[in-house]
Amino acid sequence: MLMVMDEPKPNHWVFFSVAQNSPDFTLTIVFFILPHSEVKMGLKQTIKSLDAFPRAEEHLLQKTQTGALVSVIGLVIMATLFFHELRYYLATYTVHQMSVDLKRGETLPIHINMTFPSLPCDVLSVDAIDMSGKHEVDLDTNIWKLRLNSNGHIIGTEYLSDLVEKEHADHKHDHDKEKDHPHIHGFDQAAEALVKKVKQAIAEGEGCRVYGVLDVQRVAGNFHISVHGLNIFVAQLIFDGSKHVNVSHMIHDLSFGPKYPGIHNPLDGTVRILHDTSGTFKYYIKIVPTEYRYISKDVLPTNQFSVTEYFSPMTNSERAWPAVYFLYDLSPITVTIKEERRSFLHFITRLCAVLGGTFAVTGMLDRWMFRFLEALTKPKRRKETECGSLSGDGCCFGGN
Structure with missing residues (x-):
């Protein structure tokens, strides 16, 4: 059976699927006509699914003073290591x-x-x-x-x-x-x-x-x-x-x-x-x-x-x-x-290693410090919350 299709509309993509049924060779062709917008959206979602570094919303992020301190220390260390690696790359060595x-x-x-x-x-x-x-x-x-x-x-x-x-x-x-020569000289x-x-x-x-x-x-x-x-x-x-x-x-x-x-x-x-x-x-x-x-x-x-x-x-x-x-x-x-x-590739490899290692270590240190400080302050916040709920009875102020 032969089916004739009209020309697809503008801004539409045409997809087709071919299926073959054996042994009588029944051929089935299915056409899909989708708008360009849906196709682009599907491609974007596919690309986004490959993102290895997802970002959280700004209102979900919590910034702390300890995090800022660790970040500054990490930046100083990374800058120092960068110049050290640059000097190491520019320096010559000898082969005998x-x-x-x-x-x-x-x-x-x-x-x-x-x-x-x-x-x-x-x-x-x-x-x-x-x-x-x-x-x-x-x-x-x-x-x-x-x-x-x-x-x-x-x-x-x-x-x-x-x-x-x-x-x-x-x-x-x-x-x-x-x-022999007493009088010569x-x-x-x-x-x-x-x-x-x-x-x-x-x-x-x-x-x-x-x-x-x-x-x-x-x-x-x-x-x-x-x-x-x-x-x-x-x-x-x-x-x-x-x-x-x-x-x-x-x-x-x-x-x-x-x-x-x-x-x-x-x-x-x-x-x-x-x-x-x-x-x-x-x-x-x-x-x-x-x-x-x-x-x-x-x-x-x-x-x-x-x-x-x-x-x-x-x-x-x-x-x-x-x-x-x-x-x-x-x-x-x-x-x-x-x-x-040393080659430039050698320099880039060492630079990525030291900077990436420093970034990972400072991130771990930030998380550990956050959890440690949170563990110290959590009982205090819980006590303040309990006292606030019972303040009418004066339990937090020595009342009867």
Whole structure:
């Protein structure tokens, strides 16, 4: 049977339902014609039923002073946690990676800043030698010396031009040289003036501050600061023996490259003072090549190091002169330090967790306080109600 429908009215929705009856295939089609307003109302009710946060009417809500206090405290806590999480998100953190060092043919910068409170600048020299013991005639060196008075204040400055670059065997001041070459280094007026000047400086408590940069080959070696630059006879006249050379020192800065955020140089701030004795300090340094990668993708090649210290006191049979040695070796492993920042999704997740947790806890606290105060005040209100109903008999005022 075929049924023809008229065109639906304006602002009406047409719905139809199809049913099939087996086995004779009876087809039934039912049409529903509903106004638009009823359809929209049904959709709104369906959407409202999905609301997980229903609201009560304003006249059904009860506001209390304790609730206001808890709300203010909760807002303060949430604001504090928000700024804490924001700061945590904006802050960078570092990731360390290790790999084999493949650098070759580069120089190693050594930054020095030391003070020798008991040795004048005229007797101090910086000696540098690598593991092969070859001459470093092309060593690019910028070393300065500052004269200090007994109080540690600066007197004057001069460029350290007496950097000693020699074979390891030449670093020993043996008494045999005195016997073999008694007349080679004759004392002239300049030598006598130097001896007199240094003795006066020692008597006045003059010290020296040595600072600058040594650019050495990127191989194992050592550098040391001592009186080895002096003529052996001049040194003997000044100090009257090696046991009177006081190599007390303070290391303000010792590094092997530029500094990066968070670096720790273990020798910075080291103070070694000798009293009535002398000897040789040796610092065994293990250098680790390091590459610091900033969040801006800039790369800073540098080095970090660990150190072991050893002190050898002078003996009567000791021929070598006291000194401060820095013996360094390079690690075959390089460390890459990368700055990274947490993702925005990580920030949103943590923020929702802390703020939602604070909101839930303050809500629980508000309910508990309300119930507690209600339990305390309920007996009192009940008594007042009873007294009000019986006030005519005077029961609340002590009447008969």
